[in-house]
Amino acid sequence: MSSPGAVCEEGQLSAAQADAFVGMITAFRDLQSTLCLVAPPPETMTELTGAIENVATRLKEFEVGEGERFARDLGMRGQGHPVLIPYRVTELSETSMLGSVSFGLANMGGDGTAHGGAITMLFDDVLGTFVSRRGQPDSRTAFLKVDYRNITPVNRELRLTASIDRIEGRKTFVTGALADGDVVCAEAEALFVRVLPPQP
Numbered sequence: 001m002s003s004p005g006a007v008c009e010e011g012q013l014s015a016a017q018a019d020a021f022v023g024m025i026t027a028f029r030d031l032q033s034t035l036c037l038v039a040p041p042p043e044t045m046t047e048l049t050g051a052i053e054n055v056a057t058r059l060k061e062f063e064v065g066e067g068e069r070f071a072r073d074l075g076m077r078g079q080g081h082p083v084l085i086p087y088r089v090t091e092l093s094e095t096s097m098l099g100s101v102s103f104g105l106a107n108m109g110g111d112g113t114a115h116g117g118a119i120t121m122l123f124d125d126v127l128g129t130f131v132s133r134r135g136q137p138d139s140r141t142a143f144l145k146v147d148y149r150n151i152t153p154v155n156r157e158l159r160l161t162a163s164i165d166r167i168e169g170r171k172t173f174v175t176g177a178l179a180d181g182d183v184v185c186a187e188a189e190a191l192f193v194r195v196l197p198p199q200p
């Protein structure tokens with residue numbers, strides 16, 4: 001299971017809410033990974049589809065408006081969202097960040113390597129959250145360029161770095177990298193632009 005107090009640093013959830021929610025998301029991630037491993041008979045799949053539908057039906061009883069949803073809580077580092085990739089931050093300064101991440105089986109493209117789209121989503125989330133904390137809040141990705149330098153293995157602890165290179169008016173230019181030991185797996189370069197009211 002998870003260590004919730006550590007993941008919900010600036011969010012609005014209580015420790016008990018974060019603990020329970022991250023626990024549920026962790027169980028859901030395990031389901032996603034397991035689905036990528038199996039080849040069950042049709043009758044078993046039909047039975048289990050009903051069980052999954054029952055969980056969704058039960059959760060729908062607790063639907064709330066966008067601002068109140070636990071999955072939108074900031075400071076969760078991807079851990080409180082069913083689709084985002086969870087990561088950890090170990091060092092943080094005004095302009096740089098060091099952390100770690102491990103892609104799971106549900107993020108696999110093939111041959112034990114991460115799907116390129118999952119890598120891009122990770123960079124968007126990491127760099128966007130970093131900009132919202134250390135650059136300018138309420139910014140949107142204007143561009144995000146990813147270079148896939150080497151394969152990115154799944155189920156392996158990778159080093160994650162990000163830095164704010166410069167801020168010009170509403171524009172924050174950032175870079176990020178993902179490495180497996182000395183091997184650079186992927187690099188990203190992005191521009192985030194602070195939106196102006198009444199932009200959504």
Ligand SMILES: CCCCC/C=C\C/C=C\C/C=C\C/C=C\CCCC(=O)SCCNC(=O)CCNC(=O)[C@H](O)C(C)(C)COP(=O)(O)OP(=O)(O)OC[C@H]1O[C@@H](n2cnc3c(N)ncnc32)[C@H](O)[C@@H]1OP(=O)(O)O
Nearest residue numbers: 071072083124125128129132140141142143171193195196
């Ligand atoms: C998968 C599920 C995820 C669910 C997540 C759930 C919960 C998360 C909760 C909280 C999130 C917390 C933190 C954030 C985490 C992640 C961040 C993700 C962010 C995104 O994923 S967000 C979606 C993708 N993103 C868009 O949907 C943007 C669509 N777009 C626009 O909204 C406009 O396009 C905008 C606002 C970008 C600019 O529009 P605008 O009208 O305000 O300003 P304008 O066009 O004048 O540009 C101003 C200056 O930027 C330059 N500029 C603009 N674009 C450029 C480009 N492409 N290349 C080079 N320069 C560019 C201009 O050249 C000018 O430069 P200058 O001032 O020097 O002339």
